[in-house]
Amino acid sequence: MAKVESSILPGGIISRPGSTSDYKTGTWRVKKPVVDLDRCTGCLLCWIYCPEPAIQKRNDGKIEFDYDYCKGCGICSVECPSKAIKMVEE
Amino acid sequence: MLVGEVKSIKELYGLDLIAPGHRACAGCGALVGVRQILMASKRPLIVVNATSCLEVTSTPYPQTMWKVPWVHLLFENAATAASGIEAALKVLSRKYGRQEHYIIAFGGDGGTFDIGIQALSGALERGHRFLYVCYDNEAYMNTGIQRSGATPLGAATTTSPVGTKIVGKTQQKKDLLEIVVAHRIPYAATASPSHWKDLVNKVRKAQSYDGPSFIHLIAPCTRGWYFDTSEAIKVARLAVETRYWPLYEVENGRYRITHPVPNPKPLEEFLKVQRRLSHLLLPENAEVLERLKAYVNERWERLQRLSACFA
Numbered sequence: 001m002a003k004v005e006s007s008i009l010p011g012g013i014i015s016r017p018g019s020t021s022d023y024k025t026g027t028w029r030v031k032k033p034v035v036d037l038d039r040c041t042g043c044l045l046c047w048i049y050c051p052e053p054a055i056q057k058r059n060d061g062k063i064e065f066d067y068d069y070c071k072g073c074g075i076c077s078v079e080c081p082s083k084a085i086k087m088v089e090e
Numbered sequence: 091m092l093v094g095e096v097k098s099i100k101e102l103y104g105l106d107l108i109a110p111g112h113r114a115c116a117g118c119g120a121l122v123g124v125r126q127i128l129m130a131s132k133r134p135l136i137v138v139n140a141t142s143c144l145e146v147t148s149t150p151y152p153q154t155m156w157k158v159p160w161v162h163l164l165f166e167n168a169a170t171a172a173s174g175i176e177a178a179l180k181v182l183s184r185k186y187g188r189q190e191h192y193i194i195a196f197g198g199d200g201g202t203f204d205i206g207i208q209a210l211s212g213a214l215e216r217g218h219r220f221l222y223v224c225y226d227n228e229a230y231m232n233t234g235i236q237r238s239g240a241t242p243l244g245a246a247t248t249t250s251p252v253g254t255k256i257v258g259k260t261q262q263k264k265d266l267l268e269i270v271v272a273h274r275i276p277y278a279a280t281a282s283p284s285h286w287k288d289l290v291n292k293v294r295k296a297q298s299y300d301g302p303s304f305i306h307l308i309a310p311c312t313r314g315w316y317f318d319t320s321e322a323i324k325v326a327r328l329a330v331e332t333r334y335w336p337l338y339e340v341e342n343g344r345y346r347i348t349h350p351v352p353n354p355k356p357l358e359e360f361l362k363v364q365r366r367l368s369h370l371l372l373p374e375n376a377e378v379l380e381r382l383k384a385y386v387n388e389r390w391e392r393l394q395r396l397s398a399c400f401a
Contacts, residue, residue, distance in 0.1 A: 012151065018109030020148075020155040025111055044099045048286050049323050051121035052110040057103060069110035073117030073312075074320030087320075 021069070025052070029072030031087040037062050039084035046076035046085060096130065096290045105129040112155035114147040117319030119310035119326060120225045121147075123283035124196065127223060127305070128158070130290035132192045132297045136175055137161070140168035140206055142198035143232040143311075144225065165205040168195040169213035169222060176218040192297055193220040199240035200230045203266055214273040214302045221296045221303045224266065227311040235314040239264040243385065244378045246366045247314070257369065257378050262385050270304045271340045277303035279339035279348070284327035288337055288348055295341070308335045316365030325363055332360040333390045338397065345396035357383055 009015060042061035047053065054070040055063050077085040096102065107128040114121045120143060128135070137160045139145045145162050148155045163171045172195040179191050197206055202224040210222060229247045230236040237247040242263045246252045250259040270278045276299035281289040289307070296303035310325040312318070317325055329335035330349060334357060337349035361367040361379075370379040 008152075014149065014152055014154040016154070017157045018155060019153040020111035020113075020150065021109045022153060023111040023113075023150075025113070028116060044103065048099055048102065048126065049122055049283070051114060051116075051118045051125065051322075052112075053106055053108070053125065054110050066110065071116035072319075073322075074318070075117055075122070075323055078320045079323055 024068045025071050026054075026066075026068045029067075029070060029090065031072050031074065032067060032090055033065055033070065033072070033074065033076055033085050034088050035063060035065070036084045036086070039082045041082055041084075043081065045079055045081060049075050049079045051075070095294065096287065099286070102126075102129045102290065107131075107135070107157045108148070108155045109157060110155075111153070112148050113150050114143070115313055115319070117312045117322050118143075118147075119283060119308075119312070119322035120144055120198075120227060122322065123225055123281070123289065123307045123309055124223075126283060126286050126289050127194070127293050127307075130293040131194060131221075132294070133158075134189075135159075135192045135194065138163065138168050138172045138175065138193065138195040140195070140197040140201035141165045141232075142196070142201050142225075143227070144196055144198065146232055165201045167209045168197045168201065168206060169210040171195070172220045172222070173213045173216060173218040176220055195220060195222045197222070197224055198230075198232070199224060199226040199228060200232075200238045202226075203239035203264055207266075207269070210270075211273065214270065214275050214304070217275075217301050219300055219302065221293070221305065223305045223307055225307045225309040227309045227314060228263070229311075229314050231311050231314040240266070242367070243382045244367060244370045244375070246369065252369050257375050258366070262381075265389070267304070267306050267340070270306075271343075273302075274343065275303060276301045277339070277341055278306075279304070280306045280308075280335065280337055282308045282326045282330050282335055282337060284323045285330060285337060285349060292339060292348075295339070314366065317363050321363065325360070328355065328360040328363065331355045332357045332386075334360050334386055336390055336393055338393055344400040345393060346400065347393055347397045357386060 040062040047055040054066040237250040244258040246258045310322040333354045
């Protein structure tokens, strides 16, 4: 009991910035986005419209998904101007 | 950190200040906007957050998605706390040498339009240097979709349902930005996450002033507006293209429409994609639809006349 109390900082302070990344929201997903790299132009519009963020730029400038965190909302597939992202059943 | 106007999306890459793993619903429009604002913001940055969806989903104790100093307050006093932080930092920099800090206060529409408006008004009047962002999902989404002062006419919420007596909310939306502009602050603007370039440059501009600034952000809510999780940005864009959500700024009293919509889409296109408003398209609700259309048109025409004055 004492151990738990001592781990709670006064004032409800959370001392680790960005610590929600401990929690993998990828399990919420029903459909997952899959990118067709031949069509991806690396415009990054999917990235700027991702609420998580769960999209990263690869070394070649194209994008990849972080399935640990992607909740499968599908905004990227709607917004992709070259229709390179498809939502598929898990 | 960015300097000057943002011209390309690539300039923003790598500037994220939030971590994934937060508990916002899949397809949350507010998080898209907040992410873009934080990327564009000058640094060092301190964030003040009123109680809202954003606060609840971003900090499931003992975790936080924020990578900047962040403080949560009650519904009504985000602007008050931001004022206090600004005043304290002013004293510290006077004592120990100057360090420029930037403060952004986030509030939802309930926390800004209804509960926090008195604190906001006070902070704007006192002239503290901070940016207040109202992310507007047009109802109390966090507590279960109750109507707020920001809910548009005819929208169905749990406290203004559609039935035989009333057709959704019976009052028009409050024009909050005009209340803010009446404080004669240096910078106030509306923005939409769908028009990211417009949004990020408004943040840059707002933070360049030595005084209070305000951004009113539309935040489509998949749960409360009843559309598919993939459509938040599409809905935000439709709001702009139908003139429902005019993108404009008021810089030192000078109005300017930042995204002119010469050929607007019919308002019905914005309404029909959301179940909270699609009932307005039924023939028996034509009168409510006309009132909503008149409100949208009047607002746009007024803005056009005002921006023509300063052109």
